[in-house]
Amino acid sequence: MRFLRRALFLIFLLALLPLLAIELFGDPIARRVVAALNERVQTRITVQEYDLSLLRAFPQLAVDLQGVQVEGSDGSALLEADHLACVLDLSSLLGTVRVTSIRLSDGKLQLFTDRDGNTNYQITHTSIGDQAAAGKAEGGAAGALFSLEAAQLDRITLVYQDARLQTDALLTIDEGILSGDFGSSQYTLEVDGTVGVGYFDQDGTRYLDGKALGLSGQLTVDHVTNSYRLTPLRIASRALEVEATGVLTLTDAGVTTNLRLSSTAGELEDVLSLLPPTYAATLGGLETDGRLSLQADITGAWTDRTYPRLTGTLDFRDGKLSSPRMNATAREVDLQATFDYVEGPGGGVQTIAVERLTGSFRGAPFDLRFRLEDLYDPVIAFSANGSLPLDVLPAFLPTATVTGADGLLHFTDLSLTGRYADMIEPRRAARLGSGGTLRADDIVFTLNEQTISLPSGTLELNDNEVAVTALQVVLDGTDVLLDGRGSNLIPVLFADSLNSRDAALRFEATLEGKSLDVAELLAVAGFGDSEITVDRTPTSTPEPTAQIRAQLTDLLHGTFEARVADWQWDAYRGATFRGQFVFLPGRLDVRGLTTAMGGEIGLDAITYFDQTIAVDARLTARGVDAREFFRQSADFGQEVLTSDHLTGTMNAKLLLDLHYDDAGELEYEDLGVLASIEILDGELRDFDLLENFAFALKSGDLERVRFTRLANVFEIRDRTVYIPAMFIQSSAINLTLSGTHTLDQYLDYYVKVNAGQVVTNKLSRHDNSLEVLPARNGLFNVYYTIRGPLESYGVESDKQSVKTNFRRSDYRRDRIRKALADRFRTPIALFDLQGEQDDVAD
Known part of the structure; x- marks a missing residue:
């Protein structure tokens, strides 16, 4: 027992001593x-x-x-x-x-x-x-x-x-x-x-973005020579395993490399996942199954002026290629890629080549070849033969804007060779070599929620020239045929996001067809809904797309000679359009003549694509139905004089200054209109504003008011319609009117009524023939102002305000007439106000 106590004390002492030492010397x-x-x-x-x-x-x-x-x-x-x-x-x-x-x-x-x-x-x-x-x-x-x-x-x-x-x-x-x-x-x-x-x-390019790498193995460090020897070091990314052996030596200029890489396991999709996001964005979700082999040597100096040499091979045999974003699987895929450093008269250059990429989609074979030589001044050679089902296209696009694709794209002897510097430089595009044919075979796809069909058509490449033959484009409301020739297609395809080298596809083409829906084509281009509406409530701003539109339009420079049997743009309808669509960088000019609204309309418009979209248009209408013109124009956003109130034949000249937001909605705050309108042999029906002059009218005159000619100019600016003084000669009453009318339906009108004629008209019987009253000076006149919201405006007698407003409106009328005459190069004729302008008795 004594021995046991001593042993326990000794153990306790041994355990306590380190604790005491830590307490004393820690x-x-x-x-x-x-x-x-x-x-x-x-x-x-x-x-x-x-x-x-x-x-x-x-x-x-x-x-x-x-x-x-x-x-x-x-x-x-x-x-x-x-x-x-x-x-x-x-x-x-x-x-x-x-x-x-x-x-x-x-x-x-x-x-x-x-x-x-x-x-x-x-x-x-x-x-x-x-x-x-x-x-x-x-x-x-x-x-x-x-x-x-x-x-x-x-x-x-x-x-x-x-x-x-x-x-x-x-x-x-x-x-x-x-x-x-x-x-x-x-x-x-x-x-x-x-x-x-x-x-x-590395040098502006991102690699291994968001990847997880497993490292295991041996690394020998030599501080005397500043070298690191891998003997070997195993690197794993997903299922891919690569063994790296060799030496890295740090120098004053950078790093000297002498490495060998070899794969022991993995799939092609694992290799593709390691590509820079710029190149791999279109390959996300790609799934492969096959036999992979990778062998590569990396040798030489890595400095601010030089890169190491890369030699080796990548083989993928008996493989399958699929993706959740495509509805077809590539089978019997064979890929052989080589990396080599080729010595030449001017020194060695690095090459990367896809010696062979073959396979088939649903039994339709394809064969692609690619070679890139010299990383510093790349020279590219590409060739392809075969067919591509369009339902695999979404898997190779960076975004999901294209969906529901179907049909076949056939390519025969397609080739492109030349320096990359010439491919991105329009002035040197003639040095390139290209050839081959692309043919559409019942292609259907959805772009920006619009279903587009390309039943047939071919595109042929011949060096820097491109020809499109009988390319049929069909949407719900569009069926046209495109033919034309152009140049500089390759620089356009290789243009950067800012188009910093001013690449543009130069072309001359024809566009003929049964129907054309402008709103559909705008939607395909990402312009959104362009229907004319008055939105009184604030809405959230969608993601900006004006920059994308500017980039697309900057890439086009040419003319479509157009002839279309029927066309429409939202509520507007027309037939037999003949004219031109002229594309200039950042701009589209439309010139043409069409039958519409029972008459003829001429259009000369320029659309500018910049940070915002703006339209500067001249429109001439001859003999059109006034009611239909107002109806298709959504009554210009006002509710006083609408298509329900008006009939007659209309002639008009309009200058339009239109601005659109990123959703394609008209910006009414920036809307500008100068117009001259003439309506012949017309009627006003159930026009509520005339009820304010019921004291001067017989009951039958309130329902239908006939006039032979109603003419004036007007202006829309700052969400307000400005109407200079105009004489209205009708079967019910003759009066002179001027004023303003906001698009928020607030009225500010000034009216002079021929009181002497009122008395005569009131005592006479109702004229069933609705003959227009003669224009004559009244024995005396009465003056009224009409002010307030449309639902609750007030009418008051105010001679001085009316006469003052008439005088002020003369300046606006003359300014509008001059601006219209200058742009249309023709005089603007209005109704003579002299007969009603002066008072006989005040």
């Missing part, structure tokens, strides 16, 4: 670790808190440094971490502090290299190997020796920027373990971890 030990770290670097290391624990790393000691900040050699923040845990040998309690491993958690590490090769992480006095040797020989600075065998990184964000190599990367190390003899000038690390790639930008 703080000095932790301070010695911090001091040792500071002495080993040229910059400053700060630690907010630190403590020593036996339990966290038993049977070893752990120093937990909290709030660690390390300053870079350029003064920047090199490292910020919540925790830096150092694991110490237990013997550190009795002598020299020995740090055997470290663990860095929840931090940010920033590594920068400027254009001269200077880095912000040159913070040690000597190399790691030399410092370790000094530590072993002398016991280390401040009595602490770093003899690291392992380093663990948890939740560390790494920012890497190298101005020389134009590289910018954001990486996240969730769990990474490095183990080896860090104390030597040359040592081998066992690497095991997962790296999340936020982005990796």
Whole structure:
């Protein structure tokens, strides 16, 4: 029993001694670790808190440094971490502090290299190997020796920027373990971890966007030669596994590479997923099944002026290719791609070639070839034969704007060769070689919610020339046939989003057909609903599309000679349109003549496509039905004189200044109209405004009022209709009227009535023939103002206000007439007001 008590006491003492040692010497030990770290670097290391624990790393000691900040050699923040845990040998309690491993958690590490090769992480006095040797020989600075065998990184964000190599990367190390003899000038690390790639930008191109890479294997570090040998290092992305072997050597100019890559497992879709987003955006969701083989060598210097050489092969055999975004599977897919560095008279050039890509969709075979030579001045050669079902097209487009595709696109001897610099430069497009034929076969697809059919038609390429023959375009309300020739198609297809090189498809074409729906074509182009409506409630603004429209119209430069049997644009209808559609960069001119509304309408309009869409139009109407004109024009947004009130034959000249928002809705705040309107042999029926003059009319006159000619000019500006003084001679009453009328239906009219004629008219019998009253000076006149909202306006007698308004309106009438005469190059004739303008008795 005594022996047992002594044994228990001894065990207790042995357990208590380390705890007592930690209590007595823990703080000095932790301070010695911090001091040792500071002495080993040229910059400053700060630690907010630190403590020593036996339990966290038993049977070893752990120093937990909290709030660690390390300053870079350029003064920047090199490292910020919540925790830096150092694991110490237990013997550190009795002598020299020995740090055997470290663990860095929840931090940010920033590594920068400027254009001269200077880095912000040159913070040690000597190399790691030399410092370790000094530590072993002398016991280390401040009595602490770093003899690291392992380093663990948890939740560390790494920012890497190298101005020389134009590289910018954001990486996240969730769990990474490095183990080896860090104390030597040359040592081998066992690497095991997962790296999340936020982005990796190289020379303006983004790679590995949002990818997760698994790393495992061996890495030999040589601090004397600044080299890293992979022996091997395994890299995994999804199911793809690649072994990398070889050497990377850091130099003053950059990195010298000598690597070999070989795949051990994976699918083609895994390789495609590693492409830059710019190229891989159209391949999202692509699924493959087949035998993949990848072998590649990367050799040479990577500097700000040179890239390493890439040689090798990528083979995919007996494969299938499918996607949730397409309704067909490519079968029997064989792909052979090669990477090579070809020596030539002017030096070596890098080449990438798809030597063969064959397969079939629903039994229809295809055969594609592609070669790119020289990354610095690319020369491209492309050829294709076969057929492509259109229902696979959505899988290769960056957005889902095209849906419901069907039909076949046949391509025969399609080819394109030349320098990429010539493909994007319109002035050098003649140097390109192209050829082949594309043929539509019952193609149907939906674009911007509009179903488009291309039953037939061909497109032929001949170098820089393109010819379209009998291309039939069918929508719900459109059926036209296109024929024409053009040039510069290739620069247009390769134009950047800003069209910075002013590429434009130059063409001369004809457009003939049974029907044309303008609103449909605008919707296809993304213009939205262009119907004329008056919206009195604010609405949310849709996503801007004006920039896209400007880009599309900037790419067209040519003329369509058009002849269409029937056309429509929302409520407007017409027949036998003959004219031209002239496309200029950022602009569309429409000139033509059409039968519409029972008469003839001539149109000369210019549409400008910029940040906003604007239309400057001249419209001439001859002999049209006034009621139909008002009905199809939605009564111009007002509710006083509508198509329900008016009949007659109308002649008109209108200048229209129209502006549209991004949804294609007319901006009434910016609407401008100058017009001259003449209505012959017309009637006003059930015109409520005449009820205000019932004192001068017999009951039968209120229902139908006939006039032989009603003519005046008017202006719409600032959401207001301006009507200069006009003489209205009718079967019921003769009067002179002027005023304004807002599109919010607020009236401000001024009226002079021939009172002497009123008395005569009131005493006479109702004229069933509705003969127009003669125009004569009255013995006296009466004056009225009509003001207020349409639902509750008031009528008052006010001679002075009426006469003042008439005089002011003379200026507006003359200005409108002059503007119309200048634009239409013809005099504007109005009704003579002289007979009714002066008073005989006031």
